Amino acid sequence: MANVGENSGEKTPVYGLKVYIVIGICMFFVVASVVAIVFCLYSKRKSSKRKMHLKGDSGEIPTVSKEVTDVKNMDRKETSKIAFTVNKERNEKGFGCVNEDNVIYIGSGSAESTISGDTKSTSSVVSSDMPNIGWGQWYTLKELEVATGGFSMENVIGEGGYGIVYRGILPDNSVVAVKNLLNQKGQAEKEFKVEVEAIGKVRHKNLVSLIGYCAEGTRRMLVYEYVDNGNLEQWLHSDLAHISPLTWDTRMKISIGTAKGIAYLHEGLEPKVIHRDIKSSNILLDKRWNARVSDFGLAKLLGSDASYVTTRVMGTFGCVAPEYASTGMLREGSDVYSFGVLLMEIISGRSPVDYTRPPGEVNMVDWFKGMVASRRGEEVLDPLIKVLPSSRALKRALLVCLRCLDLDASKRPKMGQVVHMLEGDDFPFRADNRSQRDKASSLAGPTVTNKDSTQA
Incomplete structure (x- = not known):
């Protein structure tokens, strides 16, 4: 040492x-x-x-389900997720993509496939540490209860098989429409998922904007901008139609606005959105008679590589395209047909199906085609229209109806073309200096060549 x-x-x-x-x-x-x-x-x-x-156990990071997709113009860099705890006893596919850890992810997904409105749903509870999915506002059930006065009947502004719509006032005094989806056999989960996927981030002046949502337990609610002048069905068929009937110009403005909204769904988005339930009660109106297409609970997404999607037939009787009703093949032309029925309803003031009318007039489409084929086009006008349109304007509108209602779906125009036809004055009509009586008798003459009119 x-x-x-x-x-x-x-x-x-x-x-x-x-x-x-x-x-x-x-x-x-x-x-x-x-x-x-x-x-x-x-x-x-x-x-x-x-x-x-x-x-998870699979060793692969879970991707966003093809059933949860965003439209093309959404920011691809915005990727968010909501974590839900899922009932382990029900291993069914619900809102999003369920991995082995029973966590559901939502975010910007592939824009290639369609969504299924028939998918089984799961009961889920919202995770408190995930307040939203990157856009809009996540509302609690308590917040919406307060906004709607406890979901009181006096605040009900709409009701149907899908659920009940309430008028609500948020703490910042903004007015909203709250759709409380009915949970019948999982339908609330389906519609909630479909509407968020279809128009969650879409903003267009002729589409109702979805601004928020609520999901607590089995409750599913959607919060929309409030459109303050009712819907088209009320203005055509309720007491409002007699108290303050719509003028021809107003009806055409509503028709063009609706057509623009549908055209944007079909031609401005990727994947395109097929509404599947175009009808007068789903066209909301503001004080300036601007149309807003609403209720996307039955919508389907259609990728650019597909011309149709086969699905369970759903819609409103009298408004559904015949080939879709018989085969279940849904395509753009299905919405075009429904728009043709809607335009006919706007022009005539009649309901698509009305059992109070004589046997030959119960089905509006059959009656309409018969009247045009008999050269009685002016007689299809709603009697409540005080100032009649010009022969040229009426002929244009009738021709658009017939083209949209062509039994051959491939011959129907695109919605962008419909907008062009309704707005433009470029139909190949000849200069017409004949008497008013001759014009009326030839209203549905040689210019209207749609084969449906000859078969009616």
Whole structure:
């Protein structure tokens, strides 16, 4: 020991340092190396655990379900997720993509496939630490109860098989429409998912904007901008129609606005949105008679690589395209046909199906085609229209109806073309200087060549 102590004071060849100093430096580097190795191993293990948590048992990071997609013009960089805890006893596909950890993810997804309105749903509880999905507002059930006065009947502004719509006032005094979806055999979950997917981020002046949502337990609610002048059905068929009938110009403005909204769904988005339930009660109106297409609970997404999607037939009797009703093949032309029925309803003031009318007039489409084929086009006008349109304007509107209602879906125009036809004055009509009586008798003459009119 004495030798060691004596030797430790001797100088070494390393920069002339003494032995104990060299030993101390070596010990320091050894300890530092051990600490660095332990830290690296710990960090690697922690990272591995985190990846395994994201990947789950399958070893792959769950991708967004093809059933949860955003439209083309949404910001692809915005990717958000909502974590739900899912009832493990019901291993069914619900709102989003369920992985092995029973976590559901939502975000910007593929724009290639269609969504299924017939998918089974799951009962889920919203995670409190995930307030929204990156857009709009996530409302609690309590907030919407307060806004609607406890969902009081005096605030009901609409009701149907899908649920009940309430007028609500938020704390910032903004007025909204709250759709409380009825949970019948999981239908609330389906409609909630479909509407968020179809128009969650879409903004267009002729589409009702979805501004928020609520999902607590089995309750599903959607919060929309409030449109303050009722719907088209009320203005055509309720007491409002007699108290303040719509003029021809107002009806055409509503028709063009509706056509623009549908055209945007078909031609301005990827994947395109097929509404599947175009009818007068789903066309909301503001004080300036601007039309807003609403209620996307039955909508389907159609990718650019597909011309149709086969699905369960749903819609409103009298408004559904015949080929869709018979085959279940849904395409753009299905909405075009429904728009043709709607335009006919706007022109005539009649309901698509009315059992109070004589047998030959119960079905509006059959009656309409028969009247045009008999050259009685002016007689289809709603009697409440006080100032009649010009023969040219009426002929244009009737022609658009017939083209949209063509039994051959491939011959129907695109909705963009419908907008062009309704707005423009470029039909190949000849200059007409005949008497008013001759014009009326030839209203549905050679210019109207749609084969349906000859078969009616």
